[in-house]
Amino acid sequence: MQGTEEEPGLIPLAMPTILSLCRGSEGLVEISYYEVYMDRCYDLLEPKTNEILPMDDKEGRVQLKGRSWVPVHSMDEFTEVFSTGIQRRKVAHTCLNDVSSRSHGVLAIVVSNGAVRGKLNLIDLAGNEDNKRTGNEGIRRMERVKINQSLLALSNVIPCKQADPGVAGLPGWN
Numbered sequence: 001m002q003g004t005e006e007e008p009g010l011i012p013l014a015m016p017t018i019l020s021l022c023r024g025s026e027g028l029v030e031i032s033y034y035e036v037y038m039d040r041c042y043d044l045l046e047p048k049t050n051e052i053l054p055m056d057d058k059e060g061r062v063q064l065k066g067r068s069w070v071p072v073h074s075m076d077e078f079t080e081v082f083s084t085g086i087q088r089r090k091v092a093h094t095c096l097n098d099v100s101s102r103s104h105g106v107l108a109i110v111v112s113n114g115a116v117r118g119k120l121n122l123i124d125l126a127g128n129e130d131n132k133r134t135g136n137e138g139i140r141r142m143e144r145v146k147i148n149q150s151l152l153a154l155s156n157v158i159p160c161k162q163a164d165p166g167v168a169g170l171p172g173w174n
Contacts (some may be wrong), residue, residue, distance in 0.1 A: 018109060109122070124156075
């Protein structure tokens with residue numbers, strides 16, 4: 001999602017375009033960045049650890065209560081805010097990876113201009129892990145279990161939504 005200086009990822013490629021389009025139309029860009037770690041959501045833009053709670057709204061959609069939104073007007077502002085969030089994300093050393101994401105990261109970008117509002121969610125999923133190869137123990141093993149369970153749940157949701165995009169609930173959703 002972030003890529004490198006030589007090969008930028010989706011986020012550094014998308015943000016300049018979003019910001020430049022808004023500059024011309026006097027739109028407002030706000031971002032929220034949170035992680036899903038061990039089945040809980042944490043705001044990465046808040047200085048203190050801040051759990052955000054999923055709640056159903058009036059239409060039955062899940063909303064995250066208590067997450068922060070930060071307006072950004074330039075790529076420099078975005079980079080500063082987003083970099084702070086990246087530093088707060090849960091990572092750890094494993095046998096296979098020196099810096100292994102222990103959570104799923106969600107960057108939400110909202111663009112608004114009067115009556116028009118658009119939202120883009122960019123999701124950086126933690127990778128599936130095979131304990132035989134990682135040798136994870138203790139907390140790393142528990143993290144691996146939660147990561148793999150959430151990836152399995154997502155893999156079950158996608159075919160359901162493809163089969164019936166209008167389905168309100170999802171069978172077996174956990």
